[in-house]
Amino acid sequence: MLIVQKYGGTSVGTIDRMREVAKRCLATQREGHDVVVIVSAMSGETNRLLALSKQLSDDSNDREVDVIVSTGEQVSVGLVALAIRAQGGQATSFLGHQVKITTDSAFSRARIQSIDGQPIFDALKTGKIAVVAGFQGTDVAGNITTLGRGGSDTSAVAIAAALKADVCEIYTDVDGVYTADPNVVPGARKIERISYEEMLELASLGAKVLQIRSVEFGMKYGVAIHVRSSFNQNQGTWVVPEEQAMEQVVVAGVTANRDEAKITLLAVPDHPGVAAKIFKPLSESGIVVDMIIQNVSAEGRTDLTFTVPKGDIKRAQELLRTRCGDLCGGGERIVTNDSIAKISVVGVGMRSHAGVAQRMFELLANEGVNILMISTSEIKISVIVDAKYAELATRVLHDGFGLHLPAGERASVG
Amino acid sequence: MLIVQKYGGTSVGTIDRMREVAKRCLATQREGHDVVVIVSAMSGETNRLLALSKQLSDDSNDREVDVIVSTGEQVSVGLVALAIRAQGGQATSFLGHQVKITTDSAFSRARIQSIDGQPIFDALKTGKIAVVAGFQGTDVAGNITTLGRGGSDTSAVAIAAALKADVCEIYTDVDGVYTADPNVVPGARKIERISYEEMLELASLGAKVLQIRSVEFGMKYGVAIHVRSSFNQNQGTWVVPEEQAMEQVVVAGVTANRDEAKITLLAVPDHPGVAAKIFKPLSESGIVVDMIIQNVSAEGRTDLTFTVPKGDIKRAQELLRTRCGDLCGGGERIVTNDSIAKISVVGVGMRSHAGVAQRMFELLANEGVNILMISTSEIKISVIVDAKYAELATRVLHDGFGLHLPAGERASVG
Numbered sequence: 001m002l003i004v005q006k007y008g009g010t011s012v013g014t015i016d017r018m019r020e021v022a023k024r025c026l027a028t029q030r031e032g033h034d035v036v037v038i039v040s041a042m043s044g045e046t047n048r049l050l051a052l053s054k055q056l057s058d059d060s061n062d063r064e065v066d067v068i069v070s071t072g073e074q075v076s077v078g079l080v081a082l083a084i085r086a087q088g089g090q091a092t093s094f095l096g097h098q099v100k101i102t103t104d105s106a107f108s109r110a111r112i113q114s115i116d117g118q119p120i121f122d123a124l125k126t127g128k129i130a131v132v133a134g135f136q137g138t139d140v141a142g143n144i145t146t147l148g149r150g151g152s153d154t155s156a157v158a159i160a161a162a163l164k165a166d167v168c169e170i171y172t173d174v175d176g177v178y179t180a181d182p183n184v185v186p187g188a189r190k191i192e193r194i195s196y197e198e199m200l201e202l203a204s205l206g207a208k209v210l211q212i213r214s215v216e217f218g219m220k221y222g223v224a225i226h227v228r229s230s231f232n233q234n235q236g237t238w239v240v241p242e243e244q245a246m247e248q249v250v251v252a253g254v255t256a257n258r259d260e261a262k263i264t265l266l267a268v269p270d271h272p273g274v275a276a277k278i279f280k281p282l283s284e285s286g287i288v289v290d291m292i293i294q295n296v297s298a299e300g301r302t303d304l305t306f307t308v309p310k311g312d313i314k315r316a317q318e319l320l321r322t323r324c325g326d327l328c329g330g331g332e333r334i335v336t337n338d339s340i341a342k343i344s345v346v347g348v349g350m351r352s353h354a355g356v357a358q359r360m361f362e363l364l365a366n367e368g369v370n371i372l373m374i375s376t377s378e379i380k381i382s383v384i385v386d387a388k389y390a391e392l393a394t395r396v397l398h399d400g401f402g403l404h405l406p407a408g409e410r411a412s413v414g
Numbered sequence: 415m416l417i418v419q420k421y422g423g424t425s426v427g428t429i430d431r432m433r434e435v436a437k438r439c440l441a442t443q444r445e446g447h448d449v450v451v452i453v454s455a456m457s458g459e460t461n462r463l464l465a466l467s468k469q470l471s472d473d474s475n476d477r478e479v480d481v482i483v484s485t486g487e488q489v490s491v492g493l494v495a496l497a498i499r500a501q502g503g504q505a506t507s508f509l510g511h512q513v514k515i516t517t518d519s520a521f522s523r524a525r526i527q528s529i530d531g532q533p534i535f536d537a538l539k540t541g542k543i544a545v546v547a548g549f550q551g552t553d554v555a556g557n558i559t560t561l562g563r564g565g566s567d568t569s570a571v572a573i574a575a576a577l578k579a580d581v582c583e584i585y586t587d588v589d590g591v592y593t594a595d596p597n598v599v600p601g602a603r604k605i606e607r608i609s610y611e612e613m614l615e616l617a618s619l620g621a622k623v624l625q626i627r628s629v630e631f632g633m634k635y636g637v638a639i640h641v642r643s644s645f646n647q648n649q650g651t652w653v654v655p656e657e658q659a660m661e662q663v664v665v666a667g668v669t670a671n672r673d674e675a676k677i678t679l680l681a682v683p684d685h686p687g688v689a690a691k692i693f694k695p696l697s698e699s700g701i702v703v704d705m706i707i708q709n710v711s712a713e714g715r716t717d718l719t720f721t722v723p724k725g726d727i728k729r730a731q732e733l734l735r736t737r738c739g740d741l742c743g744g745g746e747r748i749v750t751n752d753s754i755a756k757i758s759v760v761g762v763g764m765r766s767h768a769g770v771a772q773r774m775f776e777l778l779a780n781e782g783v784n785i786l787m788i789s790t791s792e793i794k795i796s797v798i799v800d801a802k803y804a805e806l807a808t809r810v811l812h813d814g815f816g817l818h819l820p821a822g823e824r825a826s827v828g
Contacts, residue, residue: 015469049489055429056496064499067507068492071485075463078482082470085478093481097511098556142512 006156009043041072150211161221176237187404206257250349261338341390420570423457455486564625575635590651601818620671664763675752
């Protein structure tokens with residue numbers, strides 16, 4: 001088999017940890033497999049480099065910042081290759097430009113367009129382990145680019161796709177993907193198999209175990225992704241096509257996300273074109289609006305509420321004041337709240353099971369948790385609640401949907 | 415004019431120092447010049463990266479070690495480019511592979527073969543300052559290489575040669591090249607102009623201000639090199655063709671080098687082929703033998719003394735014991751001494767002035783300094799003395815040859 005293994009920052013955080021990585025790569029190779037390793041920067045290194053850059057420039061979407069931060073992975077690949085050789089193996093490191101990981105030119109958040117697998121195949125053919133720098137690529141002009149936080153996941157899955165690898169193992173510091181955050185929900189269970197679609201929703205909703213784009217890549221190219229711990233030999237979580245997911249559970253997991261804040265514009269005129277006028281300056285400034293609700297209109301005026309990333313709240317407020325002052329009393333009728341949490345339940349089973357939303361609201365109501373906003377997709381229901389209820393709501397939904405039980409023992413719903 | 419400026423590790427050792435570098439680059443540009451900047455790693459960074467590598471491999475001549483240590487310069491170019499922009503300028507960084515600094519494949523000590531100046535010219539044409547990573551290149555296969563300690567000097571002079579720059583300014587933490595180490599000789603004077611040939615000898619003899627290969631490049635391509643301080647605006651030392659050196663001084667400078675050790679093989683058979691047998695294993699192991707003397711033979715046996723780098727002394731002794739044991743009593747007749755210093759006087763004027771050697775020996779004898787070995791070249795005389803005399807000998811020769819006086823006031827010799 002051809003196995004791609006990706007090790008995150010904590011897995012290569014020290015020279016000793018790198019020796020463990022080397023040991024695992026070599027053990028895999030000794031089982032008769034071809035091994036390609038993708039590594040992240042040593043933990044803390046990317047932040048150190050960003051802090052250096054910040055002293056000279058506020059703009060992190062900059063060609064030069066990518067030149068600087070991409071060195072973190074460069075150091076890691078060299079060291080991991082040395083660690084493999086120190087244990088008697090053979091290894092060669094590859095940087096983004098050496099395997100032509102070609103991306104667009106969106107510095108700090110570039111998207112992979114193509115990869116030249118040939119240099120890697122050449123290395124594998126001679127018995128070597130190929131150690132490839134994650135997180136980095138080059139655009140067609142040869143500028144160094146980086147793929148955004150967690151980008152090494154995407155590097156790994158994209159390389160697995162380009163090489164048509166049998167599996168892409170994502171090694172991390174947890175055992176896999178859980179039905180909920182085990183720090184919040186004591187009964188949270190490791191998920192054995194999950195569909196790309198569900199994993200996408202979980203990643204979008206704040207489960208930090210995989211970068212969203214890596215799941216998109218996996219889904220697009222059908223790469224079997226195995227999320228597992230670098231600290232033990234346990235089976236982790238397999239992310240696979242929906243038809244291969246073991247059981248069609250109704251709800252696969254529950255997430256809580258505290259990264260959004262709520263903005264309400266009170267008593268805006270309720271006529272066509274107003275919403276567009278409000279959201280245009282936000283989208284032009286790259287502020288992502290997530291959930292939107294609009295109250296029933298009274299006397300030609302309505303309240304408009306939406307959520308944005310917490311880090312953008314000040315900027316959003318200022319933009320609305322200056323660009324749509326006429327709609328909100330020069331800014332006086334803008335109310336913000338950053339003490340909220342988005343609680344979501346995710347599962348492909350929702351497609352065929354009615355009543356999941358109703359059961360969700362019922363479970364929350366029983367505990368006196370007030371729902372501020374609701375949004376749904378085909379396989380996800382999200383609610384906004386006061387931040388103080390985040391843990392309680394997560395636990396109530398987790399056990400209410402039977403996620404504390406083995407998948408086979410869960411009652412169906414609705 | 416097209417001006418190449420090179421800044422060493424201490425000149426870019428902190429973000430504040432980088433701001434100073436940026437200021438100087440921009441001031442030069444405002445005077446109407448095109449500016450290309452070559453930067454080293456932040457001081458201490460190369461050692462930090464080497465220390466990381468050392469934990470996994472003893473071999474510093476390794477492809478992967480070059481991948482690791484070359485990141486030091488990569489971080490520097492990104493930061494200096496940001497610093498220039500923060501002050502309102504325009505800048506783009508270039509890595510070795512981006513300007514095709516093509517070298518041989520001798521990792522950790524690669525030699526530059528060619529450079530593609532086009533991307534730099536393109537940047538200059540649009541009013542940008544080009545910030546190029548020193549110390550690094552790539553071989554024809556695309557592997558990253560580094561040029562050895564001080565390699566950024568060579569990068570700078572080679573780039574100046576490729577671009578046909580008008581001057582290559584080497585910024586460092588001293589004011590220029592001195593007639594002797596000012597820490598040892600209070601009367602040491604900054605040299606205003608020095609020939610490539612003299613500078614080559616001084617660099618070979620331990621003056622650390624320029625990498626030897628950078629001077630060779632300068633000589634070969636006729637690049638005017640200006641060594642000066644990044645901490646002030648003073649004129650430094652110009653390294654130029656011999657005919658442009660201001661005055662034909664007899665002695666340009668005095669150096670002391672403590673990096674060698676002495677090995678004596680006692681009573682080796684004095685017949686043809688013995689010397690070859692002794693030096694062959696050393697040269698095969700890459701140990702550079704510097705000075706050699708052989709005593710007059712007595713009863714068919716002779717003493718052979720030579721110097722090697724201090725760091726190689728143990729290895730040399732072991733090689734001689736195992737490979738030429740028959741010549742030196744199985745190693746019993748090998749005597750080593752690493753408490754020596756090589757004191758040298760350098761000057762193109764020696765070519766036309768007799769008596770420099772005699773005057774040198776006289777000056778040392780007057781102070782009771784015993785000479786252990788002597789070697790001469792066309793423009794240099796070196797003597798080995800006991801290490802304890804190093805400072806005394808340097809001072810005596812410096813002032814004895816009038817180097818404490820302005821060049822015009824020095825008496826001729828012989």
